Amino acid sequence: xxxxxxxxxxxxxxxxxxxxxxxxxxxxxxxxxxxxxxxxxxxxxxxxxxxxxxxxxxxxxxxxxxxxxxxxxxxxxxxxxxxxxxxxxxxxxxxxxxxxxxxxxxxxxxxxxxxxxxxxxxxxxxxxxxxxxxxxxxxxxxxxxxxxxxxxxxxxxxxxxxxxxxxxxxxxxxxxxxxxxxxxxxxxxxxxxxxxxxxxxxxxxxxxxxxxxxxxxxxxxxxxxxxxxxxxxxxxxxxxxxxxxxxxxxxxxxxxxxxxxxxxxxxxxxxxxxxxxxxxxxxxxxxxxxxxxxxxxxxxxxxxxxxxxxxxx
Amino acid sequence: xxxxxxxxxxxxxxxxxxxxxxxxxxxxxxxxxxxxxxxxxxxxxxxxxxxxxxxxxxxxxxxxxxxxxxxxxxxxxxxxxxxxxxxxxxxxxxxxxxxxxxxxxxxxxxxxxxxxxxxxxxxxxxxxxxxxxxxxxxxxxxxxxxxxxxxxxxxxxxxxxxxxxxxxxxxxxxxxxxxxxxxxxxxxxxxxxxxxxxxxxxxxxxxxxxxxxxxxxxxxxxxxxxxxxxxxxxxxxxxxxxxxxxxxxxxxxxxxxxxxxxxxxxxxxxxxxxxxxxxxxxxxxxxxxxxxxxxxxxxxxxxxxxxxxxxxxxxxxxxxxxxxxxxxxxxxxxxxxxxxxxxxxxxxxxxxxxxxxxxxxxxxxxxxxxxxxxxxxxxxxxxxxxxxxxxxxxxxxxxxxxxxxxxxxxxxxxxxxxxx
Numbered sequence: 001x002x003x004x005x006x007x008x009x010x011x012x013x014x015x016x017x018x019x020x021x022x023x024x025x026x027x028x029x030x031x032x033x034x035x036x037x038x039x040x041x042x043x044x045x046x047x048x049x050x051x052x053x054x055x056x057x058x059x060x061x062x063x064x065x066x067x068x069x070x071x072x073x074x075x076x077x078x079x080x081x082x083x084x085x086x087x088x089x090x091x092x093x094x095x096x097x098x099x100x101x102x103x104x105x106x107x108x109x110x111x112x113x114x115x116x117x118x119x120x121x122x123x124x125x126x127x128x129x130x131x132x133x134x135x136x137x138x139x140x141x142x143x144x145x146x147x148x149x150x151x152x153x154x155x156x157x158x159x160x161x162x163x164x165x166x167x168x169x170x171x172x173x174x175x176x177x178x179x180x181x182x183x184x185x186x187x188x189x190x191x192x193x194x195x196x197x198x199x200x201x202x203x204x205x206x207x208x209x210x211x212x213x214x215x216x217x218x219x220x221x222x223x224x225x226x227x228x229x230x231x232x233x234x235x236x237x238x239x240x241x242x243x244x245x246x247x248x249x250x251x252x253x254x255x256x257x258x259x260x261x262x263x264x265x266x267x268x269x270x271x272x273x274x275x276x277x278x279x280x281x282x283x284x285x286x287x288x289x290x291x292x293x294x295x296x297x298x299x300x301x302x303x304x305x306x307x308x309x310x311x312x313x
Numbered sequence: 314x315x316x317x318x319x320x321x322x323x324x325x326x327x328x329x330x331x332x333x334x335x336x337x338x339x340x341x342x343x344x345x346x347x348x349x350x351x352x353x354x355x356x357x358x359x360x361x362x363x364x365x366x367x368x369x370x371x372x373x374x375x376x377x378x379x380x381x382x383x384x385x386x387x388x389x390x391x392x393x394x395x396x397x398x399x400x401x402x403x404x405x406x407x408x409x410x411x412x413x414x415x416x417x418x419x420x421x422x423x424x425x426x427x428x429x430x431x432x433x434x435x436x437x438x439x440x441x442x443x444x445x446x447x448x449x450x451x452x453x454x455x456x457x458x459x460x461x462x463x464x465x466x467x468x469x470x471x472x473x474x475x476x477x478x479x480x481x482x483x484x485x486x487x488x489x490x491x492x493x494x495x496x497x498x499x500x501x502x503x504x505x506x507x508x509x510x511x512x513x514x515x516x517x518x519x520x521x522x523x524x525x526x527x528x529x530x531x532x533x534x535x536x537x538x539x540x541x542x543x544x545x546x547x548x549x550x551x552x553x554x555x556x557x558x559x560x561x562x563x564x565x566x567x568x569x570x571x572x573x574x575x576x577x578x579x580x581x582x583x584x585x586x587x588x589x590x591x592x593x594x595x596x597x598x599x600x601x602x603x604x605x606x607x608x609x610x611x612x613x614x615x616x617x618x619x620x621x622x623x624x625x626x627x628x629x630x631x632x633x634x635x636x637x638x639x640x641x642x643x644x645x646x647x648x649x650x651x652x653x654x655x656x657x658x659x660x661x662x663x664x665x666x667x668x669x670x671x672x673x674x675x676x677x678x679x680x681x682x683x684x685x686x687x688x689x690x691x692x693x694x695x696x697x698x699x700x701x702x703x704x705x706x707x708x709x710x711x712x713x714x715x716x717x718x719x720x721x722x723x724x725x726x727x728x729x730x731x732x733x
Binding site: 136167201 | 510511512513514515516517518519521523588629632633634635636637
């Protein structure tokens with residue numbers, strides 16, 4: 001029996017409150033380590049982690065790699081752009097070949113929903129989802145939760161509003177499951193062409209089309225990036241109209257609480273979903289999110305690898 | 314990789330003992346029934362042990378995917394699947410090889426015959442293409458195709474063409490008196506969707522195909538059919554809204570028939586939660602409410618027939634994540650045992666046989682089953698194994714599932730096949 005009930009991290013849908021609590025508590029300890037002069041611990045010494053990224057990624061891959069290195073794991077980066085995948089190798093064959101090199105953990109990002117689960121069914125390695133299509137991005141949601149707890153003390157009873165391209169956002173999906181599990185009230189808001197059309201299975205959160213109402217009671221606002229790469233059509237008339245209608249601006253924040261925190265998973269389209277003076281302003285905790293990303297990923301890797309208590313913290 | 318198990322069929326006459334035999338109206342117990350479908354002295358005796366003996370089935374939507382990979386799936390495999398599933402015939406439409414002129418029709422018919430010792434072991438009818446190569450703006454030679462013997466004209470399960478070509482094709486094809494078979498799907502609304510657009514697709518972040526992709530295409534076809542007075546058939550209707558269009562069209566005098574895919578009656582989109590590519594079927598498996606609406610259409614007679622849409626998919630094209638998998642499902646081997654009990658409970662035995670055998674045959678212009686029968690034990694459950702399927706494929710959402718009934722044997726145009 002490991003430190004978590006889950007064996008892999010595919011997403012936050014269905015993950016227990018206890019498991020999320022354990023991850024966040026461990027992440028807080030790793031967060032403290034990251035403030036030390038020597039930021040490395042031997043928790044995963046002797047283990048090998050492969051970062052299997054079939055989609056472009058800068059910050060998530062860097063964050064995972066940093067987390068792995070700070071846990072003393074051996075890391076291998078695999079990008080599909082210069083790999084055997086380009087030569088027609090199947091996903092399973094790619095995984096099995098890599099697995100044959102005796103790896104322990106696979107961190108995977110792919111455009112297809114469910115790829116991490118699929119890989120787990122064909123592998124003995126521990127699988128961590130670093131984003132699958134528009135499905136889930138659990139470590140991003142966990143770092144969002146860690147940041148909210150850090151800034152607001154708790155998630156329980158807090159109002160979290162997520163604004164923007166909900167339909168194409170794996171971050172939003174992971175957050176609406178994870179934050180709800182932890183007792184936060186989640187409100188989702190976005191233009192009608194960028195929100196899911198059928199919310200019957202996500203009716204535990206609030207859908208608010210009016211952005212001013214959506215932010216009015218928010219303790220935290222998460223602005224989502226417009227995922228142009230996942231948009232097949234012209235879903236918006238212009239970036240200008242989007243910014244004026246749903247962008248986080250000084251004017252919009254006048255409708256919100258004084259101490260509201262502003263979050264963004266990055267990279268930011270400045271002047272579209274978030275004005276620059278807000279992104280760099282007093283409400284913004286965006287860089288804290290980035291730091292917490294490393295801590296959360298350290299916790300996830302450590303716990304999935306079997307860690308019971310964070311003796312190195 | 315499973316081992317190929319050749320069908321143990323041979324030309325014989327049969328004596329079925331202790332059977333519940335279909336007499337055209339109901340099943341009645343017969344201690345012995347002799348079926349002589351061929352001139353041979355060899356006779357097989359089989360104790361049915363009270364099992365049902367019913368007319369063999371006719372499959373709408375056969376596509377053995379030639380020339381897929383003849384080391385993976387062949388016509389012979391398709392025929393083995395038909396015997397295992399108790400099908401005496403089917404309406405064949407090749408998505409890969411459009412039959413768009415009479416020579417291609419003749420070549421296809423000859424290929425089928427050559428696979429079966431030069432005999433007509435199955436009653437296979439073919440759909441011709443209404444456009445050259447499918448999806449083009451060039452009319453196929455429909456008059457010559459009709460004279461050659463095609464059952465009607467189809468689209469290779471592609472999307473509905475643009476309205477001007479649709480009108481042209483139906484206008485020209487009207488001369489033949491043949492029915493047009495469409496799978497109603499609007500290209501732009503389908504876009505890159507691969508599952509039903511609904512609560513599950515949105516929860517999972519998967520691109521969906523909305524119901525209106527079907528209904529808008531169906532409405533376009535029906536309006537064109539009404540305008541031109543051309544008979545049409547809708548393949549694999551997936552939602553109640555399309556059935557409502559069919560009902561209204563019939564009230565307005567349009568000659569429209571439709572079928573529903575076996576799997577659309579058995580499954581709903583909650584199966585997507587598994588993210589198992591075995592459920593990747595097009596048109597997509599829709600919601601539980603849609604499934605109930607389809608059953609209502611079966612019960613009230615709006616649905617003319619239940620189709621099988623037997624589509625082998627290479628194993629390597631299924632052992633991938635859902636969105637990258639190739640859609641399609643095998644069904645011949647499992648159709649009857651999967652649906653029989655539920656169908657009988659809904660519509661009774663006579664209508665069940667009508668939906669699976671006589672009605673699809675009529676739509677394809679085929680003869681009835683005659684002496685060909687299938688022996689079904691309705692209470693004997695059966696767990697579907699990969700080895701149950703012919704060829705080196707097993708792409709069925711029912712693989713690994715337990716079916717409520719079992720096929721014991723079939724007798725198809727003189728070939729007796731016993732199943733374990």
